[in-house]
Amino acid sequence: MARHGSEPVRVEAVPRAELVPTERNIEESYLFAGGANSENEIREYVVDVVLEDGGKAKRKFRYTPSKEYGDTIDFDRDVYRAIILHAFQGGGIPQDGVVYFSLYQLRKILDLPDKGSSYRKIRDSIVKLQTMAVNADTYWQELKGFKSEYYSTFARVNFEANEDRFGRASEHHWVRFDEVIVRSYHEGYVRDLDHNFYFSLNKKHSRALYSEIDLGRGKGLVWELSLQDLGLRLGMAASYRSPSAKKRALASAHEEMKRKGFLTKVSFPDKHMARYEVAEDFVMARTFLERRWTPEEEATIRALIRNNVRAGGARELVATKGTVLCNYYLRALPYQKWVRDPGGFLYKYISKEKPLDVEPPQRFLEEAEVVPDYGDLAPVEGTPAAPMDDVSTPDAEPEDVDERPTSWKPDAQTGAAAADLWRRVLQDMDGKIDATSLRVWFDSCQAISLADGRLTVVVPNPFAKDYVETRFGSVLEEAIAGRLGKSARLKVVVGERA
DNA sequence: ATACGATAAGGGTTATGCTG
DNA sequence: CAGCATAACCCTTATCGTAT
Structure with missing residues (x-):
């Protein structure tokens, strides 16, 4: 039985040189789509794939359910998400894909009653995913090539439990995600869903739909599909x-x-299409886009990401723990022993402010000029990095404004005119950009000069620049052109407002 | 293709039964 | 009796069949 997904899926290049660069986790879309048909037949889907250079390919997925456990159902998706959430809480999926867990932890995440059948269901579900065979074939016409991958979600599943000396069960279960899933995860294709929101959804299709919409919308807020x-x-x-x-x-x-604030509007442009509009507030509350980052914070975020902390996690750490604390752990990292996954280590230790197992040798570090002033955080023997709430909040330091590389001041001659024009342009935006977006994105903008038909506007950070340019660029330029004439342009620069 | 009624299925809660 | 598991029940929702 072949079913044809009609939506082309945008594919981005992967860093590794591959014959066929394909986005990997689109198979997640269909992995859990069984169940409704009780026959355990092989499910087959054909998806049109658009390559980055515009070339076309076809991707065929085949799912062979295990004879013993049958096809996947919604509950299996929940278990899969619960394991990913559990891994994320532990700092992310390590490179080798091994995630340790206890059935008790998964049951808590899934919010199931504490009884034997709950544990049995979770266990069966994991085994079901392990024994479901996935085959993904990609045919790339231009290259006259194909690629055929065979795998299952979990390359290996181990259940181990011992009794400790008090007779209590001590669980050491683990799964090893297949490398396809691990790569997807580390390449950012497996989206960082808000798992708490995911598990708060109750209606039949809500959870799956949330996953699909969040994946499908990419960086935008609107998604249409048949x-x-x-x-x-x-x-x-x-x-x-x-x-x-x-x-x-x-x-x-x-x-x-x-009702729960994820979608603002669901409409049906024609009777075969659905159109979803995602609430900007929802997305922004879950990213740290709106926040202004100091150069120092940005450097810390990059350092964390270089050490395999997921992008969202790195921003969260810097936002909640401050740069001083993050850098303290970053610099101590090379001296730790038995760190399996640097990203996982950093996320866990920084977020919990855990004492280090091995303190970095101070004198050596200072001589090498890799450790600047720790301030109050300088580790004291025996009591490493304790509470430090107010020490590390980076926003409340007005004096560091001058140290920033770019500080834009309104142009002496055209500054006032620029500000005036900008105010009028924003008034023109009324109705074209919704009020929330206007407030969030443009409150922190300042127009500083107007010369040669070019209006220059300062925004607080690169995120805002990117967002304003890509999302609002064309409407803004249109409005400016409407007031200044055709050749008018908008220039967005990053910097501290004067 | 659609509307709608019938029925199965599922979640949640309470009652009952079983075992040591 | 505690600690569970299961049965019974209610209510909502998902699914299916049928008339239009």
């Missing part, structure tokens, strides 16, 4: 063949996601 493809991804039964049947089945999930 109801046909949506039905496939959510594993709707064959009886939902008509669009109205799908809409009715999805109604309660839509309602829940709007």
Whole structure:
């Protein structure tokens, strides 16, 4: 049975040189789409893939359910997400893909009752994922090539439990994610879903839909796809063949996601298409985009990411713990022993402010000029890095403004005119950009000069620059051109406002 | 393709039963 | 009796079949 996903999937290049660069985790879309059909037949999906250079390829996924456990259902998706959340809480999936867990921890995440059948269900689900065979074939016409991958989500599953000396069960279960999943995770394709939000959703299709929308929208806030493809991804039964049947089945999930603030609008441009609009507030509350980063903070974030901390996690650490604390652990990292995964180590130790196992040798570090002043954080023998709430909050330091590399002042002659024009342009935006976005993105902007038909606007950080240019660039230029004439341009620069 | 009624299924809670 | 597991129940939702 072949089903055709109709939506082309955008594919980005991967760093490694490969015959066929393909986005990997699109298979997640269909991995859990079984269950509705009780027959345990092989499920097959064909997806059109658009390569970065515009070339076209076809990707075929085949899922062979295990004879013993049958096809995947929604619960298996939840278990899979619970393991990823558990791994994330432990600092991320390590390079070797091995994640240790106890069934008790997963049961807590899944919020299941404490009884034997809960544990059995989770266990069966893990084994089911291990024994479901996945085959992904990619055909790339231009190269006259193909690539055929065979794997299962978990390359290996081990259940081990001992009794400790008090007779209590002590669990040492582990799974090893297949390298395909590990690579997806580290290349950022497995999105950092808000797992708490994910598990707060109750309606039948809500969880799967949230995953799909968040993946599908990429960096944007709007996602459109055919109801046909949506039905496939959510594993709707064959009886939902008509669009109205799908809409009715999805109604309660839509309602829940709007009520909980993820979606602002669900519409159907025509009767075969669904259009989802994601709330900007929801996305922003979960990224740290809106925050202004000092150069020092940005350097710390980059250092954390270089050491395999996930991008979102790195920003979270710097935002919540401050640069001083982060740098303290970063510099101590090379001296630690038995660190399996630097990213995991850093995330765990910094977020919990855990005492270091090995203190870095102070004298050596200072001589090498790699350790600047620790301030109050200088480790004291025996009591390493204790509470330090107010020491490390980076925002409350007005005196460091002058140290920033770029500080823009309004141009003496054109500054006032620029500010005036900018104010009018923003008024023009009323109705074209919603009020929340206006406030969030433009409150911190300042127009500083107007020369040769070019309006220069200062934004606080590179994120804001990127966001303003890509999302609002064209409407803004249009509005400026409307007031200044056709050749008018907008220039966005990053810097501290004067 | 759609609307809608019938029914199965699922979640949640309480009652009951079993075992040591 | 504690500590569980299961049965019974209610209510909501998912799914299916049928008439239009």
